[in-house]
Amino acid sequence: MSAEPSPQATHPRPRPQPPQEHRPLRARAAPALASAAPALGAYAAVRIVGLVVFWAAASAAGKDAFHLLAERWDSIWYQRVAEHGYGYTVTLPDGGIHSDLAFFPLLPALERGIAEVTPLGLSGAGLLVAWAAGLVAAWGIFAVGARLYGRRAGVVLAALWGAYPTAFVQSMAYTETLFTALAAWSLYAVLTRRWIVAGALCVLAGLTRPSAAALIAALGITAAVTLVREYRAGATDGIVRRNVRMLAGVVLAPLGWLGYVVFAAVREGSPFAYFDVQAQWGNSIDGGAALAAFVLGLPLPGALGLCAALAGLGWLVYLCVRQRQPLPVLVYGIAVVVISLIGSGYFGSRPRLMMPAFPLLLPPAVALLRLRSTARTATVLAVLAAASAGYGAWTLLGSGPP
Numbered sequence: 001m002s003a004e005p006s007p008q009a010t011h012p013r014p015r016p017q018p019p020q021e022h023r024p025l026r027a028r029a030a031p032a033l034a035s036a037a038p039a040l041g042a043y044a045a046v047r048i049v050g051l052v053v054f055w056a057a058a059s060a061a062g063k064d065a066f067h068l069l070a071e072r073w074d075s076i077w078y079q080r081v082a083e084h085g086y087g088y089t090v091t092l093p094d095g096g097i098h099s100d101l102a103f104f105p106l107l108p109a110l111e112r113g114i115a116e117v118t119p120l121g122l123s124g125a126g127l128l129v130a131w132a133a134g135l136v137a138a139w140g141i142f143a144v145g146a147r148l149y150g151r152r153a154g155v156v157l158a159a160l161w162g163a164y165p166t167a168f169v170q171s172m173a174y175t176e177t178l179f180t181a182l183a184a185w186s187l188y189a190v191l192t193r194r195w196i197v198a199g200a201l202c203v204l205a206g207l208t209r210p211s212a213a214a215l216i217a218a219l220g221i222t223a224a225v226t227l228v229r230e231y232r233a234g235a236t237d238g239i240v241r242r243n244v245r246m247l248a249g250v251v252l253a254p255l256g257w258l259g260y261v262v263f264a265a266v267r268e269g270s271p272f273a274y275f276d277v278q279a280q281w282g283n284s285i286d287g288g289a290a291l292a293a294f295v296l297g298l299p300l301p302g303a304l305g306l307c308a309a310l311a312g313l314g315w316l317v318y319l320c321v322r323q324r325q326p327l328p329v330l331v332y333g334i335a336v337v338v339i340s341l342i343g344s345g346y347f348g349s350r351p352r353l354m355m356p357a358f359p360l361l362l363p364p365a366v367a368l369l370r371l372r373s374t375a376r377t378a379t380v381l382a383v384l385a386a387a388s389a390g391y392g393a394w395t396l397l398g399s400g401p402p
Helices: 025-061 065-070 074-084 106-117 121-149 151-162 167-171 176-191 195-206 212-232 244-252 255-268 273-280 289-296 300-322 327-341 347-354 358-369 374-396
Strands: 089-091 097-099
Touching: 025 065, 025 121, 025 151, 025 167, 025 374, 065 121, 074 106, 074 121, 097 273, 106 121, 106 176, 121 151, 121 167, 121 176, 121 358, 151 167, 151 358, 151 374, 167 176, 167 374, 176 195, 176 212, 176 327, 195 212, 195 244, 195 255, 212 244, 212 255, 212 327, 255 273, 289 300, 289 347, 300 327, 300 358, 327 347, 327 358, 358 374
Parallel strands: none
Antiparallel strands: 089 097
């Protein structure tokens, strides 16, 4: 008489599955996209509202909406680089020179590549990159918010970023969405301990905008604090071996930004060529002197209003600190704000320059969840989306940036 099979034989124990973060990319992509779908839908809805309002306003004013989004201001410079490469300059009436070396190469490279394989042309390619990157950025922003405060917070965070006051730029052939997408996913990679991925994304961010310095600082400071904590804890044996991927990511991170600065230096025959170009555009670092002069030069009501806005910005930064955001997220958000305020550039560009600092919106996102009603939260977001759309249409149909 044969022995009965053991329970283990009839019901073999399933193999343990690797954690979600270590599964192959293909196995993670579909569930991750499904999880992010509400955030992508909310972000897309907010931006569609902005586009519809703007298109209607442009039609009523007899203006070409496509031209205003794809063929004006910085968009022209990027497309000129895409078509002809670097080397174009403009001499101003006062003798100053504006060089296209002020514009980083990743967006023009993408525009040229898309234009060569599609019938879109450079203008259409620029919009395609901006709009697609906006969705990727919203996904990354959701991923960071969901990891820190839950999926609902991630959805609200993505929607808030789409309703940012100058979010109309997210619908233009500019670099803001591309840079924010790279920054958000780089920060997510740091939060999930994928340092090589974080460094590689930072390289691309460094080929997109000079504000990649904020992302480089976030990675570097986080790594330095990690090493100091391990050293103080007495875990000195094998400290480099344990953190070799982190150190590699940090070394990799600045190569894009540095590579472009070296390219400009070699091209112009001066080690400080890139910084000279930025100074000619009025974008040198002055520690906030230009900002202070601008505020002091306003009429009293305007100066008080701007001071109130800056105080509100400072309050948001304080809330981020009090919220105990993870170090890389906190450093990145604050650094983007600081970089935006200490330059001597045109004041109207500063809100746009701060737009990639999505961690500033984490405290409002969490606060909105306290409404404890999806309908109330949706109503607030709808009002913000309408206000952002109206402001965007007014700005784009006006005389220039806000």
